[in-house]
Amino acid sequence: MEASGGMMPVQSRDTLRNSLLAIIAGILCLIVVYHTRSVVVPMLFAVFLTALIYPLAKKLDRWLPFWASVAAIILGITAVATVAGFFLVGAVRGVVSNLPKYSDRIEQVASPLLEYARQQGLHVGAVTTEEDARRLAQFVGRGLTSVGQFLGGLLTTMLLTVFALSEVRQLRGRILRACGAEKGQACIATLNAVSRRVAVFVWTKTWISVVVGVAVGVACYAIGIDFALFWGFLALALNFIPYVGQPLAVLPPILLALIQFESRAPAIIAIIVLVGVQCLNAYVLDPLAMRNALRISALFLLASVILWGWVLGMAGVVLGTPLSVALVVTCEHVPALRPIAAILAERPDPAGPPPGTA
Template identity: 25%
Template sequence: MWWARRRSKSDAEKAESAEEAAAAEATAAAATHVSPHRNAYILMGLAGGAVTAFGIAAIGGIFAPVFFALVLTICVHPLRIALEKRGVPRGLATGSVITAVTLLLIAFGYAVLVAFTQFAELLPQFKDQIIAWGQAAANWLSSIGINADELHDIASTFDPSSLIGFLGGLIGGLTGWISLLVIIFTMLLLMAMDAGFVPTLLQQLYPVRPLVAVSLVSYGSNVRRYMVVTTVLGLAQGVINWIALLIIGVPGAFIWGLLAFVCSFIPNIGYFIAIVPPIIFGALVGGWPTVIAVIVVYGVINGVIQSVIQPRVVGKAVSLSQTITFFSVLFWAVVVGPVGAILAIPLTLLVRLLLVDTNPSMSWVRPMLGELDETKAVMADFDAQAKAERKARRAVTRAASKNEAPAA
């Protein structure tokens, strides 16, 4: 009968409302359930992070080359896999990997040596111009009311040979060439030999800790994709800058092209570091037209390679927000040194691996770190809904105006 149908419908509505109320109560209970020691845990975590950062800084001379060797080992690991699949003995594959990395490092070291030699020959040629530029800058500062006596003294006593000696001492102090190379090559040798066991170790780890095994594989893949793509695109960027500076007529084009290649590994601020020297030397030889040409060339090359090509190729390998990326460059540069700025992304991905990727209860942090696929989809829905509401309001406004027009 109709009253029975109405009653059954009423019961269903009551049951549905009861379920919604229970779900709301459960959500509220979960939201209000907070550990009484929450603040203590936060303070302990911050203290642990500070101690870890100071500890890494204390052993930065060892940590930086060891981690650099680890990144190199990760990058060349596919070469080992490809050789072993073709039947190459494991020992020969290990030797091939070590040889490939050694040749790359030797080639880069030779390029740095050539660039430093050219810089040592280039700087004395512009001694008089640099002094004149410094005095002109001091005069301009004095004209606007800034005391520039110290700048006058520096410009008048400028000696290129002292700057070259300072740069040589700085480079030697930062890297510690002998100890650095010994650590890198030793760790490369040992890591290359141990890397042969990694696939089997991951297979043994997966049944016990599947999330850890998957996270380790993902970390290696992401670091490899980021470093290889950045290296290839940075090399292209350096070569293009080199050729462009040669055409423009900026002295030391090879030096600044190599600098652009190195700075391509420093996100966000590497471009600004790489463009300063060619602007200065361009201004010395060509004035403002050359400066504008350098800025335009660097801006176009950097915009196309780092803003268009690199994000498309790297894809989701680096799921970090722009803010975290910039902060990571500053943080690791302070903790580890200049090498930390170059390895900032792999180091930050390592921290994310240890604290987030291998911890199932921390998956909620991923969107705040930079994994924004779901967030972008939600924002797209919100935008579409807001757009539809605006159209509806416009339609109502137009209809109301049309109805008021005849009455007027």
């Protein structure tokens, strides 16, 4: 009994030390990633694409050679991403080029608000919509010059993904040779768990986002809001950003409805319908579909998205959730890191830790 009682503090100290070392190592990794993000971002996207594509390519092995399956999937993803990028550029240019025609209506809507602000003692300058529109057009024009950088990054990511997929079949044997049978099997089981959970999250989030994007686009078209297709695409893209993406997706079409129509009825309908779609998404679709994909604390998820956004920029906002999922799953499967997983996870992985990690 005494020996048992004497061992507990030592085990607790070891667990605490390992957890602190893991946190320190994580902070150091973040510093390195921050200063090398231009290289790290394509690598991270390639890793996640590999985790998504490999199971699909294995299923296509029944009809095609593995290399042909990989080539078909890569070409399909590249084509979709390229078309989506050019569509987004054209849509943004169309929105910006049409801003001046709304200038009179913007002044009409803003004048009562400005007058009320002046009555309350607030000094607000006049609305110069044409000048503001020109400035916005210049700003967006500068932003669109990054399209070439996006396409370059996409090409780099696709090349890395192709090489990763060509190596992934040999990865199991290499891990077993490097770590031994028991530890190697535990490492492989951890990688499989991470890949499975991330793949479930991405594919589930994708179909939810498509449903939300179609619903927003159809609603805007039915109400008569200009650029309905663009607002649907925007809702689809922003739905991948937790918490803040959904309200950001409905604000622009609602504001445009206020400006575009003389009557307030279309704007009120837009508010009811678009906010209703996002509420249905946030409180019904996401909780039901994502409960088995995430299983992590909402506070940790929001904080991680903010952190990865600061470290990696907009790519970090997109990758924040899958990176968080991968971190929690890894901590669940590494004995020394399970205290961290217990804090970050909303509930444990029902599959449990892999053999050899108990």
